[in-house]
Amino acid sequence: MRVATALVPAIAQLALLITNQDLSTLGAHSCLAHSYRGTYGAQSIFVADTDCYVSLSDNLDAGSIIPIPDAGQLVWLEHEAVDDAIRPAAFVDELDASLEQFADLSRPASGASSQQEVMDAQEPLVLLLHRTERSALIAVDSEDAAHALADHLPRFWKSTPIPSSPVPLTPVSLVARQRVQDILGSVKFDPIVASIVNNISVTYLQLDVRYLSGEDPSSPIISRNAFTEGALIAAEWLKDSMEETGASCELKQFREGWAPNVICSYPATENTTETVIISAHYDSRGSFGSTRAPGADDDGSGSVAILGIARTIARKGIAFRRNVQLCFFSGEEQGRVGSRAYARELRAANANITLVIQADMLAYHAPGEPPQLGLPDRIGTPEVAQLVANLSAIYSPELTVGFSPACCSDHQSFWTEGFPATQVFERAGPIADPMYHNDGDLSEREGYDFEQIKSIAKVQFAATLHTAGFDITE
Numbered sequence: 001m002r003v004a005t006a007l008v009p010a011i012a013q014l015a016l017l018i019t020n021q022d023l024s025t026l027g028a029h030s031c032l033a034h035s036y037r038g039t040y041g042a043q044s045i046f047v048a049d050t051d052c053y054v055s056l057s058d059n060l061d062a063g064s065i066i067p068i069p070d071a072g073q074l075v076w077l078e079h080e081a082v083d084d085a086i087r088p089a090a091f092v093d094e095l096d097a098s099l100e101q102f103a104d105l106s107r108p109a110s111g112a113s114s115q116q117e118v119m120d121a122q123e124p125l126v127l128l129l130h131r132t133e134r135s136a137l138i139a140v141d142s143e144d145a146a147h148a149l150a151d152h153l154p155r156f157w158k159s160t161p162i163p164s165s166p167v168p169l170t171p172v173s174l175v176a177r178q179r180v181q182d183i184l185g186s187v188k189f190d191p192i193v194a195s196i197v198n199n200i201s202v203t204y205l206q207l208d209v210r211y212l213s214g215e216d217p218s219s220p221i222i223s224r225n226a227f228t229e230g231a232l233i234a235a236e237w238l239k240d241s242m243e244e245t246g247a248s249c250e251l252k253q254f255r256e257g258w259a260p261n262v263i264c265s266y267p268a269t270e271n272t273t274e275t276v277i278i279s280a281h282y283d284s285r286g287s288f289g290s291t292r293a294p295g296a297d298d299d300g301s302g303s304v305a306i307l308g309i310a311r312t313i314a315r316k317g318i319a320f321r322r323n324v325q326l327c328f329f330s331g332e333e334q335g336r337v338g339s340r341a342y343a344r345e346l347r348a349a350n351a352n353i354t355l356v357i358q359a360d361m362l363a364y365h366a367p368g369e370p371p372q373l374g375l376p377d378r379i380g381t382p383e384v385a386q387l388v389a390n391l392s393a394i395y396s397p398e399l400t401v402g403f404s405p406a407c408c409s410d411h412q413s414f415w416t417e418g419f420p421a422t423q424v425f426e427r428a429g430p431i432a433d434p435m436y437h438n439d440g441d442l443s444e445r446e447g448y449d450f451e452q453i454k455s456i457a458k459v460q461f462a463a464t465l466h467t468a469g470f471d472i473t474e
């Protein structure tokens with residue numbers, strides 16, 4: 001890669017601040033409050049003019065200020081928290097190699113016809129602006145190039161395009177958090193809820209995941225990468241399967257050329273705007289250079305948990321008192337693109353979202369380990385995580401509950417928009433799945449535990465039943 005910061009002719013007045021300082025203190029400074037570009041792992045990013053930083057230098061106690069080019073698309077790259085057992089030796093070198101490869105790929109083919117194209121071809125196409133051991137900030141030509149990057153990264157690196165304009169710094173309000181706290185305070189074992197959540201069928205979890213992963217010989221799906229035919233087939237199949245159970249679903253296109261979000265709804269029996277969302281992402285990512293992306297764990301497991309909950313809602317004749325949505329997002333692997341569009345749309349409509357629980361990777365734990373439930377240690381609303389933890393103790397006591405540093409699934413899109421949200425994950429620790437982002441992510445393998453999917457799905461379902469309220473109609 002040409003690391004070409006010095007070659008960029010004009011550094012604009014804009015500079016980027018990366019900091020792990022508390023957002024609530026930083027947001028009090030008006031020039032920062034209108035410069036927020038999101039939180040990435042433990043770091044928050046602001047883009048402001050240099051005068052802003054000068055004016056509050058006394059109040060900035062941590063972080064780096066980095067000059068940035070005035071054109072191009074910024075991308076945050078972060079290494080996932082992975083267990084030592086599967087960590088590649090020199091992951092920083094691995095990133096260098098893949099960025100170099102990416103720069104080559106995005107450079108126009110030789111044989112450029114005009115002098116201008118030859119000139120353009122010599123511009124650096126990947127600009128490294130900042131790096132640490134586990135993260136990097138780069139600039140690429142365009143948003144499309146940023147999205148394409150996801151397919152070319154080593155599997156433990158995640159890329160997230162940084163929005164090109166400021167995003168609102170909308171913390172989850174105290175009122176919204178109190179509402180979850182109130183639900184938590186009222187939760188106690190309910191034998192009817194227990195009999196409902198226990199009715200989730202492991203047989204269907206198996207059949208459904210085999211269809212999505214393509215392990216079922218009758219499935220045409222080879223990949224569910226958001227740009228592939230397989231993702232479109234999966235979206236249609238999820239919609240049809242969900243509608244067979246009585247939900248109303250919509251394929252919501254969020255961007256041309258991408259497979260849509262699948263948004264399924266159950267109307268409330270009471271007159272209320274309150275809405276509970278449980279979700280997963282159905283798109284997948286394979287290994288670089290392979291067309292296979294079965295994603296049986298990531299995130300076939302979360303997707304079939306949601307579908308399994310829907311099948312149980314139908315079997316048990318459940319009608320919810322408040323609105324409930326079951327969502328399957330696309331474009332998670334390119335930086336939560338589908339869920340960001342949906343969460344933004346809900347915020348713009350002043351939607352009344354009580355809580356969101358995203359299921360991402362529910363199946364795997366290392367052989368010999370007990371079944372687990374991991375909650376995010378950084379991104380998310382603590383009250384929702386506590387509700388999940390308490391419901392797990394009540395309805396799935398077989399799970400060992402703890403925190404995970406594995407970070408940042410679609411719940412972050414909702415949390416960013418100020419909606420209470422958390423994630424459920426397969427491990428109370430870092431990622432340990434040796435087939436993570438690999439074309440070997442199948443359901444028939446050691447460590448892939450359908451009972452664990454069911455146990456976690458029970459918790460997600462119990463949270464929905466307790467929060468939305470319900471009646472049994474048959």
Ligand SMILES: *[C@@H]1O[C@H](CO)[C@@H](O)[C@H](O)[C@H]1NC(C)=O
Pocket residue numbers: 184185186390393
């Ligand atoms: C949630 O569980 C914890 C740990 O068991 C317990 O201390 C706490 O009282 C519970 N919260 C509520 C509101 O039940």
Ligand SMILES: *[C@@H]1O[C@H](CO)[C@@H](O)[C@H](O)[C@H]1NC(C)=O
Pocket residue numbers: 198199200201202315316
């Ligand atoms: C779910 O409940 C139905 C009856 O409502 C029963 O026939 C079925 O065996 C149950 N399945 C499980 C997995 O409990």
Ligand SMILES: *[C@@H]1O[C@H](CO)[C@@H](O)[C@H](O)[C@H]1NC(C)=O
Pocket residue numbers: 271272
């Ligand atoms: C539902 O509630 C809203 C606001 O409280 C009220 O304006 C509306 O008339 C109610 N609709 C019905 C059908 O009761």
Ligand SMILES: *[C@@H]1O[C@H](CO)[C@@H](O)[C@H](O)[C@H]1NC(C)=O
Pocket residue numbers: 272273274350351352
């Ligand atoms: C959401 O619903 C609750 C309970 O009905 C209500 O008190 C609150 O005003 C609603 N909020 C919005 C933003 O509609």
Ligand SMILES: [Zn+2]
Pocket residue numbers: 281298299332360361409
């Ligand atoms: Zn995932």
